[in-house]
Ligand SMILES: Cc1cc2nc3c(=O)[nH]c(=O)nc-3n(C[C@H](O)[C@H](O)[C@H](O)COP(=O)(O)OP(=O)(O)OC[C@H]3O[C@@H](n4cnc5c(N)ncnc54)[C@H](O)[C@@H]3O)c2cc1C
């Protein structure tokens with residue numbers, strides 16, 4: 001089986017979110033970056049499990065500049081066989097998807113894995129775009145995946161439940177919680193990752209349709225009211241009359 | 247030039263998210279001096295009522311293959327309708343099917359897309375629109391420079407109002423492609439509002455001490471007509487199902503009321519819930535991060 005896992009780089013979950021004075025850029029000074037949790041914990045691990053049980057290869061792919069190599073190496077340390085970095089700034093979901101699709105179109109992967117979303121842009125866009133560009137089925141928010149070597153049975157998280165479907169042939173999926181259990185890279189994996197191939201591919205020219213003009217922070221908390229546990233009537237009154245939510 | 251809104255349905259009924267999208271689509275249409283066209287797919291009851299929430303036209307394509315959601319098939323059909331009516335802005339719900347369609351349509355129509363928008367676009371310098379980023383910790387305004395654009399609207403961002411009347415349903419000819427995905431079954435928890443759509447949410451964390459104590463949480467939720475949620479460690483230890491996990495690595499919600507019992511309110515929890523209009527925290531520690 002030939003599997004591709006697309007991994008992205010995101011700020012660590014406790015990172016301080018701050019912007020430059022003109023609010024046009026995210027301040028990365030002192031911010032630690034990690035592999036996007038959905039990509040690492042679920043997409044990559046499930047791909048590795050399939051390889052372990054059915055044979056084949058797992059390639060990790062990132063669209064980004066050389067600073068991302070450390071995150072790509074982590075994918076190799078966790079067990080991917082090789083890696084590809086498409087050497088360009090992932091300006092938008094569209095540009096990222098077009099680069100991935102252009103690379104993947106000749107490679108005939110059986111499955112292309114994505115995370116359900118990045119925790120910085122929260123787009124949930126790239127996977128669906130790649131599926132369309134390659135004219136493949138797309139299973140989003142997959143929390144269970146069984147594969148018998150021919151067809152796949154996937155459970156997708158949908159509002160208030162799950163949908164189980166059967167897909168034959170190659171397809172694209174995005175990974176949600178439940179698809180796999182997070183793994184930790186061991187010393188051997190880390191040592192081996194240094195010798196595994198990381199191929200740098202130059203990007204194709206893509207016009208970027210979307211860009212950020214400015215950032216802002218949400219309105220701050222409007223003051224906390226402490227209510228004594230003996231005084232539940234006051235809470236009910238506040239919710240009913242002031243907040244008008246019940 | 248028109249605004250096309252794909253109005254999502256479930257079990258033949260128009261979803262609340264669809265009303266929000268139509269109401270939102272109408273606001274864009276008004277700003278651009280054009281019409282708001284709602285599209286429903288499959289067998290749907292009472293589609294004409296979308297006129298009440300702002301649709302100037304309602305188009306329905308009732309082929310039975312469309313009764314089941316299929317991203318490839320729906321994208322092809324919506325793409326054909328976009329061409330047919332000359333739509334420039336396409337609005338979808340930021341739901342599980344809406345998210346799949348957004349990316350696909352963007353690729354198919356070479357249109358810029360912004361997912362999970364929370365405000366009416368600004369037309370002063372072309373077209374820009376806001377969405378929440380960094381899992382609720384910030385807001386970004388995105389500029390879209392393509393002729394067509396596709397937006398998915400975050401749930402509970404707008405309260406749909408009745409601004410029109412029921413209208414007649416039109417139909418148009420489209421070709422429906424074959425699918426390679428076969429839906430085997432759909433399992434839904436009946437009787438509760440799904441978390442992303444819920445206006446009232448009762449959530450609980452490790453402070454509950456164990457799953458045996460969840461009765462009071464469920465009772466409270468039932469009394470309020472609220473949906474239950476939980477913190478991540480609670481889902482990870484199997485006290486509650488994964489789909490209840492809210493936060494940065496779980497479901498992001500924006501209800502009117504979020505009640506958090508025995509949850510400390512760490513940054514990753516807060517990320518997914520801080521867009522709630524009112525938060526009630528039940529905690530014995532007055533220094534808990536929530537405060
Ligand atoms: C990468 C990453 C991603 C994460 N993503 C998420 C996420 O998406 N969502 C999420 O929730 N967490 C997430 N976390 C975990 C997060 O950091 C916290 O550990 C978690 O939210 C804490 O859960 P809790 O509030 O239930 O438990 P605790 O932090 O243990 O808090 C329990 C609270 O209960 C209170 N309490 C105890 N007894 C009582 C009582 N008798 N009456 C009233 N109050 C009481 C305590 O004062 C305390 O505040 C993530 C962590 C990481 C590292």
Ligand SMILES: Nc1ncnc2c1ncn2[C@@H]1O[C@H](COP(=O)(O)O)[C@@H](O)[C@H]1O
Nearest residue numbers: 006008063114115117118123124125126
């Ligand atoms: N720069 C990137 N390189 C490779 N894959 C990416 C990149 N950005 C996003 N992805 C993948 O696309 C998924 C969805 O991203 P998004 O559409 O931004 O929410 C992520 O979980 C990754 O699997």
